Amino acid sequence: MKIEPYRVLFPIGVVYGLIGALLWLVHATGHLYYPGPLHRALMIQGFELCFVVGFLLTALPGFLHAEKCHPLELALATLFVLGFGALALAREMAAAEACFLLTVLVLVVAAVRRVGHASQPPPVEFLFVGLGLMLGLAGGVATLADAARWRPEPVPGFGLRMTSLGMVLSMVLGVGGLLVPTFTGVRQPLLISHVAGPHQRAGRRVFYGVLAALFLLAFALESLGQRVAGAWVRAAAATPLLLLVWKLQRPPARHDLFSATLRGAGWCVFAGLWIAALVPRYTLAGYHVVFIGGFGLLTLGIATRVVVAHGGHDMAWERRVLNPWAAGALVLALVTRFAGEFFPAAYFALLGASGVLWSLGWLLWAARALPLILAPRPAAIAGAPPVASG
Numbered sequence: 001m002k003i004e005p006y007r008v009l010f011p012i013g014v015v016y017g018l019i020g021a022l023l024w025l026v027h028a029t030g031h032l033y034y035p036g037p038l039h040r041a042l043m044i045q046g047f048e049l050c051f052v053v054g055f056l057l058t059a060l061p062g063f064l065h066a067e068k069c070h071p072l073e074l075a076l077a078t079l080f081v082l083g084f085g086a087l088a089l090a091r092e093m094a095a096a097e098a099c100f101l102l103t104v105l106v107l108v109v110a111a112v113r114r115v116g117h118a119s120q121p122p123p124v125e126f127l128f129v130g131l132g133l134m135l136g137l138a139g140g141v142a143t144l145a146d147a148a149r150w151r152p153e154p155v156p157g158f159g160l161r162m163t164s165l166g167m168v169l170s171m172v173l174g175v176g177g178l179l180v181p182t183f184t185g186v187r188q189p190l191l192i193s194h195v196a197g198p199h200q201r202a203g204r205r206v207f208y209g210v211l212a213a214l215f216l217l218a219f220a221l222e223s224l225g226q227r228v229a230g231a232w233v234r235a236a237a238a239t240p241l242l243l244l245v246w247k248l249q250r251p252p253a254r255h256d257l258f259s260a261t262l263r264g265a266g267w268c269v270f271a272g273l274w275i276a277a278l279v280p281r282y283t284l285a286g287y288h289v290v291f292i293g294g295f296g297l298l299t300l301g302i303a304t305r306v307v308v309a310h311g312g313h314d315m316a317w318e319r320r321v322l323n324p325w326a327a328g329a330l331v332l333a334l335v336t337r338f339a340g341e342f343f344p345a346a347y348f349a350l351l352g353a354s355g356v357l358w359s360l361g362w363l364l365w366a367a368r369a370l371p372l373i374l375a376p377r378p379a380a381i382a383g384a385p386p387v388a389s390g
Contacts, residue, residue, distance in 0.1 A: 005057035005074050006306050007373050009081065013050030014366050016042050016085055021333075021355035028352030040157075041088050043291070044164045045100045046081070051299050052171060053077050053107055055306060056129070064122050066114035077106045094148040101140035104167075108133050124204040125245075128174025131212050135166030135219070154223040162219060164291065165234065170215060172269065172298055173238060174208075177245035179302065180262045185253025192244050211237045228280050235273040242270050258318060261301040261327050268293025268334070285341045292334040292358065300327060300365060307369050312377045321368040329361030 020042030023035035057069045057077065080103040087096035111133065115122060139162030145151040146159060153159055181189030188198070196203030214237035222230035242248050248266045252259050272289030275282055304322040308315060333354045340350035 002068060002071060003074065004310065004377070005069050005077070006054040006303075006310065008074060008078055009050045009054030009057075010303055010307070010373060011366070011370065012078070012081055012085075013047050013054065014362050016046030016050060017362050018359045019085075019089075020047060021358040024348065024355040025352040028348045037093075038088060038091075040160055040164075041093070041096070042085070044160060044168065045096075046085050046088070048164075048168050048295060048299070049084075049100070049103060050081055051303060052168065053081070053103060055175075055302065056107060056171075057110060058306060058310060060111060060114050063126070064114045064118040065120060066118045069110070073106060073110050077103055080106065094144060097140060097144040097147050100163075101137065101144055104133065104136045104140055108137065121201075123178055124201050124208060125174045125178045127205075127208045127212060128170045128177075131215065132167040132170035132174070135162045135170060135215075139163040139166055155225060155227075158223060161222065165287070166215070166219060168295060169234075169238070169269075169290070170212075172295060173241045173245075176262075176266065176298060177241055180266060181245070181247050183254075183305065184259040184262055186247045186250050187253070189247070195244065207240075211241060227283070228277070231273070231277040231280070231283065231286075235277040238269065238273050242266050256319070257324060257327060258301060258304070258322055261297050261322060264331075265294050265296075265298035265301065268297065269295075282341055285338055288337050289334065292330065292337060292354075296330050296334075296358070296361075297327065300330060300361075304365070304369065307372050311372050311375065313372055313375070317368075317372060321365065321372065323364065323368070326361045326364040329357050329364065333357035333361065 020039050023032065023039050023042075026032040027035050057073060060066065061068045080099045084096050084099035084103065087093070087099060111129070139159045141159075142153050142162065143159030146153045190198035192204065192207065195207045214233055218230040218234040218237065220230075221227075221233060246266045248263060248270065252263065268289050272286045272291075272294060275286030275289060277286075279286070301322060304318055307313075308318045308321060336350050336357060337354040340347045340354070343350060
């Protein structure tokens with residue numbers, strides 16, 4: 001029997017998130033060297049990548065009406081993500097980056113195979129999935145070349161930046177544009193005002209093509225050392241997606257924690273990108289608003305929907321898995337991390353506290369989600385399409 005990818009990759013992602021966050025607590029107590037590079041790698045190339053790969057390998061067949069995930073695809077993805085974590089913790093970063101690159105390649109091949117045999121074209125929003133995969137490959141190559149001392153990065157951390165603010169952000173904005181307005185009950189969720197109607201592809205192609213070009217321009221500027229200009233272009237590119245496609249400024253029909261979590265994630269992405277652009281002194285803090293609030297809350301919400309609905313469980317479980325304590329802990333983790341910018345004497349102590357709160361949120365989520373992840377899918381709906389296709 002085939003195993004759904006999220007059942008394997010989501011738990012691995014949670015483990016990476018816990019380790020990556022708690023590194024700051026161990027450092028704050030004086031028992032670990034400065035963990036910044038390892039923390040960034042585990043959170044973006046471990047935690048987020050596991051959820052991205054688990055979601056897409058689960059959802060792509062539904063989006064494209066194509067073949068479900070092949071066991072070999074899942075086996076390779078699992079092998080490479082586990083290899084990445086083990087090698088990163090062993091501080092063998094060149095080999096770890098090779099595993100990251102291979103994981104992205106598995107996802108690229110899986111996506112290309114299904115697009116090539118899809119019974120209908122993918123949503124135009126999948127342009128940002130393709131852009132994200134391209135940026136992930138480029139970032140992986142740059143990081144691998146730097147770690148192996150083949151070729152230095154244009155600027156320090158540029159490869160991982162292409163992964164976090166390139167691959168993950170592109171996918172968040174693109175897939176979020178499909179799912180968030182629908183899941184939150186916004187009126188006319190697929191309409192882009194003054195651009196395209198719900199089923200009009202031509203206007204969407206031009207609109208998304210221009211914004212994708214701006215995302216690439218942001219990285220071109222940053223590779224030349226123009227960090228502030230790159231931040232401005234990135235924020236300017238994301239804003240139309242968040243306001244016109246996600247429709248954050250419009251009231252949702254659903255007024256529950258699930259809707260608030262998804263929309264809160266969008267506002268965190270919006271705020272964090274503009275903080276980085278408008279206040280260069282707090283660029284790192286702004287991007288942590290994107291990462292902790294934006295990526296973290298969206299991952300929490302979408303993962304909950306996948307676990308509950310795709311697993312065939314009663315939707316009442318969604319309110320149990322995504323509970324106020326888990327979401328609130330992530331919000332407090334963001335507030336605590338941001339506070340560290342204003343209290344330099346307590347900076348590392350606040351980072352440690354933020355890591356504890358982040359870990360608490362995901363442990364509370366996992367305590368409710370893992371029993372559903374491990375439970376077999378009811379036979380009566382085993383052939384139903386993935387939730388994401390809805």
